[in-house]
Amino acid sequence: MQLIIAAVGHKMPTWIESGFREYSKRMPAECRIVLKEIKPVERSGSKTAQTVMALERAKIEAVIPKQTRIVALDEHGKDLTTMQLSQLLTEWQQEGGDTCFVIGGADGLDAEFKVRATLKIRISSLTLPHGMVRVILAEQLYRAWSITQNHPYHRV
Numbered sequence: 001m002q003l004i005i006a007a008v009g010h011k012m013p014t015w016i017e018s019g020f021r022e023y024s025k026r027m028p029a030e031c032r033i034v035l036k037e038i039k040p041v042e043r044s045g046s047k048t049a050q051t052v053m054a055l056e057r058a059k060i061e062a063v064i065p066k067q068t069r070i071v072a073l074d075e076h077g078k079d080l081t082t083m084q085l086s087q088l089l090t091e092w093q094q095e096g097g098d099t100c101f102v103i104g105g106a107d108g109l110d111a112e113f114k115v116r117a118t119l120k121i122r123i124s125s126l127t128l129p130h131g132m133v134r135v136i137l138a139e140q141l142y143r144a145w146s147i148t149q150n151h152p153y154h155r156v
């Protein structure tokens, strides 16, 4: 299974890139993290936030392969424990197919896109900068995978 992270935002600061790489490189080939960066839509006075999110949604959908389960990252999404995330990883591996985690841009994710997602999850109830979300998500995916392997990285 591939764990695709479709993230609006590019040209991230070096500390975000190296933080993300630090965790994504630890994942094994059978559970690889693949980052797909999406260039944000240019903001201008004539575009509302809704228009921007709809345009970004089209760009997001263009990078998600068909038959992929979609997990939207949203501060109003479901709270998951790391153990629950690791159980989900196991279920997804048994079901087969890839999983795409989607991180929105400065205005967030299009409302209809979120309704259609297989699952909406939050990392915390705080609003986080989108670059930081990809780093925390990569760390949590590594942690969740390490639990499935009884690897000592995660201590209860």
Ligand SMILES: C[S@@+](CC[C@H](N)C(=O)[O-])C[C@H]1O[C@@H](n2cnc3c(N)ncnc32)[C@H](O)[C@@H]1O
Residues within 6 Å of the ligand: 072, 073, 074, 075, 076, 102, 103, 104, 105, 106, 107, 108, 109, 121, 122, 123, 124, 125, 126, 127, 128, 129, 130, 133
């Ligand atoms: C700066 S936030 C956008 C905030 C926007 N007001 C909204 O309602 O989503 C950019 C993206 O980061 C992700 N994000 C921010 N905080 C999050 C959190 N606590 N949990 C999960 N995802 C979060 C979401 O994907 C969001 O679309």
